[in-house]
Amino acid sequence: MLPLDDDLPGKKPCIQCGTLIALDGKFCNQCGARQSAQNANAPVNSWGLLQQAGLFFGIDIIVCVLGQFVEALKTFSFFLFSDIVMAISAVLFFSLNWKENKSLLKWHNFSWQKLAAYCAIAMAAQVLVHYSVDWLNLVVYSKDEDYVQHLNGSFAGGLLVVFFTAIAPAIFEELGYRGYLLQTLLKIADKEQAVYITSFLFAIIHMSFLSLFWLIPFALFLGFVRIKENTLWYGVFFHFCFNLTACIFELL
Template sequence: MPQHDPHQFYCDECDAPVKGHDRYCHKCGASLGEDAEQISIFNNSHLQTAFFFYSIYLFVCLAVKYTNWFNTYDTLFWVEVLLAIVTLLFARSNWKTIRPLLRTNTIRWYLVLGFMLLAVAFSSVINITINQINTSIFRTDINMYYAYRLYQYPVVIMLYSVALVPALFEELAFRGVLYNQLGHILDERLVVIITGFVFAAIHLNFFSLIWLIPFGIFIGNLRRKYQTLWYGMAFHFAFNLTACLFDLYRQGELW
């Protein structure tokens, strides 16, 4: 008979670990009875933390999108700093569960390269498709480089802001802090889906949900399968870097 963790709940039928509030086993589907604890934002610290953390991100993103305070990178830079600090503070308060996700001794570099190449392919398809839609249907030419070309080192700033910062801090935020908080109360596969959706929603672009939702769910599955953030960060970085290179190519800035 396997030894059970006294703080963990188990299904009586298949012995799979379950959450205390689950009504049905996610593995065999057996009923777990009617005595499941009721989880709400008013009685669960993990859900409260997740809600508060996401609310900060959402408020800041709404302010950036719907006010005129952040029209230049001079001010947007401080938004990036603010969100990075908030993410690090929440990660520090949950360091015992975040730290294992940042270890490098289990990283397989051929997987890093493979996921980055996959991200390049995915991003290329998205960028070519979106550019065709914008030019042929909406008669517009949306280019991220416009916001950075006034600065002394526009390419460096663009790559830092669009590729590096989101890859590091969005992954730490959504697949680290938020994922871990929700993982205390939900099945991990459901957490992957939820964090994928809220990650996509934070970008505040309805059209981009088409690719951001599968993007977020895929990276969430990398986090679940390999128990590390590094593969997701590599994928995220390569995806955004490819988007930057497409924009720079269209502006004639690559050579």
């Protein structure tokens, strides 16, 4: 006889094999059975969602690979083009399910204290990353250093560096990865699985193997903040402050 859910805080039995899984688990970790009982009134086209998510990631990875490995495309013009393509892609895919995703743009239970705490953590984390891996020449975007370094030296150039390195990524990467992609994966995977997958894909697009050791924890933190707060805005400001701190190191 299977134990009752009330006797299993945070757990429930698989509807097929009885193995205990997370309450929000959509698949059994043991037998792989879909826990369709909890979604009987809301069928999900899992394969269609995966194809859509794959298309989103495919666009990002193609422009990143081209900019990283095609010598003729290692220019500021292509860097600008790739950023525009990825920004448009994030907005378009986020808008595909606007009725559901628009709630992520609301700032639920806004708190100045919480925002300040997230920003302080972001800046402290970037200081730690900068000084601990300076010998590996790691900053938030290694490619940005190549393409926008010549903008340094003037006030206008500094503003462009901040825009391309801090403002644009904080908005469009959060919109695409913690917005569209994470929200999509939550429909076909557990919360933890969705956050881990999203974080790994986010780290990959940065095209820096040596950066994975901090990019993945960075993305995991953003993913769980997005789940916990049910809004993109804390993550956007965390991302911005983290990248802005990197800009300050580069511009000083």
